[in-house]
Structures are given as C-alpha cells and as structure tokens.
Amino acid sequence: MKRFLISTLAVLALGGIAHADPIGEWRVADGSATVQIKKCGSGICGFVASTKDAPGKDVKNPDPAKRNRSVLGIEVLISLKPNGDNIWSGYVYNAEEGQIYTATVSLAGQGVLRIDGCVPNGGICGHETWTRIK
Template sequence: PAVQQTAPAAKPTTAPTVGAASPSAPVPKPLANPVQAANSPLGVWLTEEKEGEIRIEQCGANLCGYAVDKKSNANGEQVLINMKPDKDKWSGRIFDPNSGSTYDSTIAVKSPDTLHVQGCAFGGMFCGGQTWTRVN
C-alpha cells in the first residue's frame, strides 16, 4: 500500500511543476518593465521648451536619442550621441540643432517622468540644462 501511495504522489508532483513553469515564465517580464521605466531614460521625452520630442533608445551598450518626426513618428536627427552609463547618469555628447554645435552632455532620471539634460562647452566652463518630461 505504501508503494501505491508514493507512485500517485509522484505523478501529480511532476505535472504541476511542468504546468507551473509555463505560467511563471511571463510573470518576471511585466514586473521588470515598470521598474525599468521608473529609473530608465528609455522612451519618448518632450523638451523643456516643448520644441520637440526625443526618443531615447539603446544603441549597443550605450543610449542614443533622436528627434521624433511628428508626421511619421520615425527617428529623425540624432540629438543624444553615445551616452555611456556612469553610476546614476549617462555621459556623452548632445547636438543642438539650433546652433549646429555638439557639446559634452549628461542625462539623469530625476523621477519616473522627468529627465535632467545638461550640455557643457569649453571643458565644462559653460553649462546649461533642461528638464524633459516623459511622453511614454
């Protein structure tokens, strides 16, 4: 009788483990996305002057930002160039379409919906910053 009880117990144990593996696989993905969105600059941001939207996305190990074309929603001119992760910020270059110049830059997420963007000229002697607001 003991052998009969062990054998049926082994079969149900195996079946739920297999069945449990499938439903548990998608669970980490939804949990990971909100956390990433909260402290990640990935996404679309509206500039402080509301001159345009910038889409920040992965480009290799770094981040890049592109002006979003309002008509096609496609990536336009590159604005953030090769932003490398550095503790709680990203450092690289920023292109100012108004002046046609490129500056040293840092970006840092200040809250889930705000991003501080700074550009510096002359080795950091002159710096200016903006706060961008998350669109999505």
C-alpha cells in the first residue's frame, strides 16, 4: 500500500510539472508593472495588477472612449487558449503603444514566462520574459 501511495504521488507530481500553468502574478520584463493571470472560461487572461510609478492612463488606446481609463485593471493578455503543453495562444495588448498583437505565451522554465507577440498580418514580432512573483 505504501509503494502504491508513493507511486501515485510521484505520478501526480510529474503530471503537475508537465502541465504547469501561469496562473498567478508576474513582473513584466522592465519591472514597471505586474500582471495577474487567471482562468477565463476555457483559457487564461491577464490584467495589470500594479505599476511601479503612479498608474497612468491608457492614452494611446485606439478607442478614444478608453484613453482616460487607468491602466490598472486593463486586460493585457486576452483570450489565451491552450495550444500544446505549457503554451497558450491569443492576443496581447501593449498599452504603451495602444496596439494588440497576436501572442503565444509559454512557460520557459521555473518562474519564467515568455511572451511572443506579432503584428497581425505584418510579420513583425518580438518577445519578452516575465518572472513569477512568489
């Protein structure tokens, strides 16, 4: 019985590693903000949780009605759906530019999240790495 319990725990632990998720709080690459990632329906999404400086406004948003809103609480990881082991695809909003990019988010190691974004139909891509806040 003891061997069975140990084997079962080992399988569960390995399964947790293989299917880790990014739910939690992450610091963006330049350290200027944190993003809270949570489950949203069958996928995940992320919202600005804090900023290093006084929260600014979403002044570059293409929708004039949204330009006066605070960046705190805005959704920046949008409609991310599973697309493989530890990979999610959807969209990312960059408030500094007011642009939405297609995105792939992947766990790149313990406490490391890689965000790859591309201009839709433009072929111009970039990436950054976020770190998990414990």
